[in-house]
Each structure stands twice: as C-alpha cells, then as structure tokens.
Amino acid sequence: MADDLSVVNGARVSFARHKTELDDSDAGLIRFLMRERHGTPFEHNSFRFHIRAPIFVAREWFRHRVGSFNEFSMRYARATDDFYVPAPEDVRTQIGKPGAYSFEPVSDEIAETTRDELRQVYEAAYATYEKLVELGVARELARAALPVGAYTEFYWTVNARALMNFLSLRNSETAQREIRRYAEACEHFFSERMPITYEAFVASGRTSP
Numbered sequence: 001m002a003d004d005l006s007v008v009n010g011a012r013v014s015f016a017r018h019k020t021e022l023d024d025s026d027a028g029l030i031r032f033l034m035r036e037r038h039g040t041p042f043e044h045n046s047f048r049f050h051i052r053a054p055i056f057v058a059r060e061w062f063r064h065r066v067g068s069f070n071e072f073s074m075r076y077a078r079a080t081d082d083f084y085v086p087a088p089e090d091v092r093t094q095i096g097k098p099g100a101y102s103f104e105p106v107s108d109e110i111a112e113t114t115r116d117e118l119r120q121v122y123e124a125a126y127a128t129y130e131k132l133v134e135l136g137v138a139r140e141l142a143r144a145a146l147p148v149g150a151y152t153e154f155y156w157t158v159n160a161r162a163l164m165n166f167l168s169l170r171n172s173e174t175a176q177r178e179i180r181r182y183a184e185a186c187e188h189f190f191s192e193r194m195p196i197t198y199e200a201f202v203a204s205g206r207t208s209p
Helices: 004-015 024-035 055-061 108-134 139-145 160-170 177-193 195-203
Strands: 047-054 068-071 092-095 102-105 151-158
Touching: 004 024, 004 195, 024 195, 047 055, 047 177, 055 151, 055 177, 108 139, 151 160, 160 177, 160 195, 177 195
Parallel strands: none
Antiparallel strands: 047 151, 068 151, 092 102
C-alpha cells in the first residue's frame, strides 16, 4: 500500500490537484519535499512487514513508536524451540566506552565456544519451559524461563516517513549487526516499492524528512 504517487498526491492536494500517473515534474517534487524536509506527504502510504526475529532484536525494533505492532504471544500459544545462534563470523568482542564502542572479531575457538554455550543454555531453558507447561503451569509464567535469544514474530505497519527514520538509524554502521540485517531487508522492499522516494532519501544523506 505504498508508492511514489502517494507522496505526490499528498502534496498536491494543497492545490486541489490529483495525479494518476507520475511524470518528471512529480519526481522533482519528491526530491524537493525530501530536500526541504516537508515530511507529511510521505505519510500517506503504508508498508506492512511480517517479521520473525530474536526477542532482543524485536525489543530494539519496538522503540520505533511511529508504527503499529502486533506480536506473537507466548501467553496464548506454545513457544517454539527456535533460538538465535550467531554465525561464527558474527561473534565479536566489544571495545571502548558507552557511546563509542567498536567491535572486533574473536578467535575461531572463542566463536565456537560461544555458539556451544548458547546452545546449551537454550536447550536447558526450553526443557525447563516444557517441564513447567507439562506440570500445568500457565504459559504466561512458564515463558519466564526463556532467554532473549528465543524467536518471536510480529506484524509492523508503518508509513514511508517513519520507515525512513528506522532505516537511517538501524541500517547504519553504528546499529547492532543483527537488527541491521533486518533493516537491510526492509530497505530493499522500500527501494522496490518507492524508487523515486528512495533515491531522494539516499541523496539527502539518508535523513528522514
């Protein structure tokens, strides 16, 4: 439910005008709106994403409040035994002070130790969860045994202006690697559905209007 024409018509309604097809002047208008940060015309559209991600990624995502979320509930449905184990190249060490971190790769041995330790924790946590559920403990309480590496899923509905804000923050070099991978995927869909708006976004320094 999103295209470049939605931006054009959102802006041209000020002059009681409506377009059904884009032309070069409309592309120029979109670039002008982006450059001058006239943001509201970029809000008259909608993207809906269905996302499956580790809980720690979802919690970062939910900080972006300009959008609508509906998440899988472990109060009502049984949790799955699906957990995030990073690839060896994604295991990293943190160097620096808060606000000025850098991340460096670790040795192959530490990477495999990390992956093995996480698997062991996940297996024990899920076994505890299953045991509690079998004993009749309510799912809403049994889920407390599960770590933030467990996968959740949710729908996220957002307009292009809010999506650009998300991309500017989460698809940047300073974002956590795991959420950045998801932001890259969202950016791909954005570039396909609204190519003129996307080009203007990139040209403006990836700043949301």
